[in-house]
Amino acid sequence: MTHDPLLRITDLAIDYPAGRRRWTPAVRGVSLHVEPGELVALVGESGSGKTTLVQGALGLLPPVARRRSGSIAYSGVEVTGWNDKRMARVRGNYVGFIPQDPNTSLNPTKRIGHQVIEAVRFNAPRPGTAADYRAAALESLRTAGLQDAERVFQQFPHELSGGMKQRALIAIALAGHPKIIVADEPTSALDVTVQKVILDHLAGLRERLGIGILLVTHDLGVALERADRILVMRAGEIVEHGPVRQILDQPTDDYTRRLLAASPAQHHGRLRDNTSATGLVALEARALSKSYKHVHALKTADLVVRKGTTHAIVGESGAGKSTLAGILAGFTTADSGTVHVGATELTALNRRELRTIRRDLQFVFQNPYTSLDPRFTVRRLVEEPLRAFGVPIEGRAAELLKAVALDESYLNRLPGQLSGGQRQRVAIARALALNPGILVLDEAVSALDVSVQAQILQLLVDLQAESGLSYVFVTHDLGVVRLIADDVTVMKDGAVVETGPVEEVFHAPQHDYTRRLLDAIPGRDLRSTR
Incomplete structure (x- = not known):
């Protein structure tokens, strides 16, 4: 039948x-x-x-x-x-539907329990009591993997982690027993x-x-x-x-x-052997700490970036990665500790002196949609750092676009006329305008499709080979780390739990948390048995 x-x-x-x-x-x-x-x-x-x-x-x-x-x-x-x-x-x-973004799919003004009850009531085959609806909503939350359902039931979306919010959406999708x-x-x-x-x-x-x-x-x-x-x-x-x-x-x-x-999961090694690596230190951070209203965002973190290499900082949301990156770039002031770029200590510089060091230390943000002014043409965006430092601009914009594999036809376009990958290339071109020695990239490829991500990663590797750039690469994706990084620092809850060469950390992780991150790489088992 x-x-x-x-x-x-x-x-x-x-x-x-x-x-x-x-x-x-x-x-x-x-x-x-x-x-x-x-x-x-x-x-x-x-x-x-x-x-x-x-x-x-x-x-x-x-x-x-x-x-x-x-x-x-x-x-x-x-x-x-x-x-x-x-x-x-x-x-x-x-049919139950689980949308992509819980931040826009959950009502921020209503408790989670109320939102699940709405789905239960709407999908109930017959009218029930308030107690019936509450019991069904709690059961749906438990089925979605939220064991502490009573507590989650009373909370608002902003009080939950990203994973818990996504499970709340699953609970809503399961409310009608699809x-x-x-x-x-x-x-x-x-x-x-x-x-x-x-x-x-x-x-x-x-x-x-x-x-x-x-x-x-x-x-x-x-x-x-x-x-x-x-x-x-x-x-x-x-x-x-x-x-x-x-x-x-x-x-x-x-x-x-x-x-x-x-796909990063299908690669065994690096995109390219690093011939730019030296024994010199490009950037060194010692005993950095930072707190926000009694929350220890960073706990005595150390980091050494070798000249001409890529040093990845990995960990989950809330690990302290972006806080550390902000301190390294001089955007955030540490409560204690030091950062040296070459022989210069960043933490001892005043605002004017810090501006000067930015010629050698540039930052690439995660989202090119928000880091590029939508009113400016690509030409103006790329030339902006040159104008700010009084550097000659003649022909420089076209050179910079060529360095990131874009031709001159893009110079007069606005960011809204570019794809996500093209926007990120423009952001990298702007960061390269002053010929820096160090780039700090904060989740610079996490919002991109896999093929565009691969293009940007290859671009970064090629630029490093040509110019000897040093990268601090912040990411939560260990598959990407395997492709481009020489060294890796693993962070959890504001603390460094493991650091070392990528090959050593990936093949013989010393910390349970690192092992969990490695085990969670999608497609890893398929790659190893292919």
Whole structure:
């Protein structure tokens, strides 16, 4: 006897308006299905159409979008064209939705328990009492992996960690006892260890309850490690699909091969042997500490960056990485300790003297969307440091763009006319304008798609080989550390728990926390058995 899949999408095409009487295809004839107890991963980069496909399947498309063709069915029931009121019942009682960002998906003015109760009440088959709803909400929180459900029930979103907020969203998705969960990038903003906890929990729900899962992600490592089947999406189309092992060992599409090549989890060693390394010290920090309102953000941290090398600082959110980076760059004042750049002690400099040292020490922020003024052209952004220090600018902007693999045609563009990877290249070009010896990069590739991330990492490695740059590279991704770093410092709760050459720390970690971070790298086991 045959049965219908939990979700079947057939030849779905969705367009967005592109001007008067013109439409741009966002999803082009996509078909997929999800069976009970199966995890299907939909993989693709930004702009591939993944989110539009999910919105179409859930009846959440914006009013301006149109479904040009195709059908959507849940357990054989055709829901194509249903209005929002009918689809709302499907979303609650049949399909649970876990959105990407809990910071925008949870109401900051309502307690977690109230928000879960709203979902329970809406999806209840019959009216119940307040006590019934409360008990069901607490059970949903526990099923989502929040053991201290009573306490979480009373808390507001801002009182929870990123992982706990994501589990609260899972609790809301589970409130209607769905047959299938659609998870749209549910772990992209989480630390690697928290990501592992969330994905482990989703896998447990699948095994215990037989729930089918459609996991939308741009992280091929996560898909390879967790999915039964993978569908690779590009420019609105499915360009490849099949079981994990087939995709890993015998990819047929060039785009899939590029994604595999760009994934940090699929690399064994560095992008390039470092010939710039010397025995000299570029930057040295000793016994740095910093507190904010009785919170010890940094506890007597030491760091030595060798000239011409990359020193990675890794750890989860709240580990103290960004606080340390801010002190190293002179943006934050330490409560105690010293920072030396060469023979100069930063902590002893006044404001004017510190400004002078910035010629040799530059900072690249995590998010190019916020670090680049949207009103300025690329030319003005790149020339800004030169003007500030009275350095000749003739032809320099074009040289700097060439150094980051962008041509002169980008000089007159605004940041809004660039992709995420192009923006980050401009941010790096601006940081290089004054020929610094040291770059501090704070999560500089964490917001980028895997192929763009690979391009930026290769760019940094190439620049280091050409100019002997020293990098302080702050990240929570140990897969990236393996690719580019010479040395690594592991931080937890404001303290340095382990430091040393990358090869030594990765192959013989001394601290349990380091071992946990390494074990949580997505796709690590697949890489080692490939």
